[in-house]
Amino acid sequence: MLEDGFHDVPAGKLAMIVTYLEMTSQTDTKDVPLPDGLSFRRVTADNAWYRDVFTRVGGTDWLWYGRLLLEDDALTAILSDPKVEIYTLSRGGQDLALLELDFRKEGACELAYFGLTSDLIGTGSGRWLMNKAIHLAWEKPISRFHLRTCTIDSPQALSFYKRSGFTPIKRSVEIADDPRNLGVLPETAGPNVPLLRP
Known part of the structure; x- marks a missing residue:
């Protein structure tokens, strides 16, 4: 248990407040059109495709890095699992x-990753994709749809998830190596988070 007050974060590390959210029954969604020129499809993803889209959606702006640290075999195991579904616009x-919808835990679906590249932000694509995610999740026999977001993600993420029908249930502090110091992401990634060298 952390005591009240300030706690130094070692140089070379990131500190994030993680918020856990869940939906325990399907929320109503308003029909919104898929913006012109976009198509939706399920992807049978290989590692190269996944790492490319993952980085363009979240790595450059928001320091998504978790899946970039995985060895090829570990990532392949996730992507090839029939209980993990990958979609794109x-x-x-x-x-x-x-x-990315993860049904590997019985009775639940984790919204493992959700995001758009910067050129789709503000087009209504995010709302359309979230509505689709909600419908796809609740088509399965689940009683819980859940996710995590953190303070280095988009500033709009938490409020977007709450407007989508998710309820915050828990918070934690995560300390991790800064992926820019590891060479996993370029030093220019995550311009909203200062880079402190070890």
């Missing part, structure tokens, strides 16, 4: 979104 042959 595409335009002009380029994949511009990542929706």
Whole structure:
């Protein structure tokens, strides 16, 4: 248990407040159109495709890095699991979104990753994709749809998830190596989070 007050974060590390959210019954969604020129599809993802989209959606702006640290075999095991579903939005042959639904825990679905590249932000694509995620999750026999977000993600993420029908249930503090210091992401990634060298 952390005591009240300030706690130094070692140089070279990131400190994040993680918020856990859940939905225990399907929320109502308002129909919104998929923006013109976009198509939605399920992806049979290989490691190269996944790492590319993962980095373009979350690595450059928001320091998504967890899956970039995985060895090839570990990532392949996740992506090839029939209980993990990967989807994207595409335009002009380029994949511009990542929706990952993880049904590996019986009775639950984790919204493992959800995001858009910057050129789709503000187009209504996020709302359309979230509505689709909610419908896809609750088509399965689940009683809980859940996710985590943190303070280095988009500042709009937490409020977006709450507006989508998720309820915050818990918070934790996560300390991790800064992926820019590890060379996993370029030093220019995550411009909203100062880079402190060890």
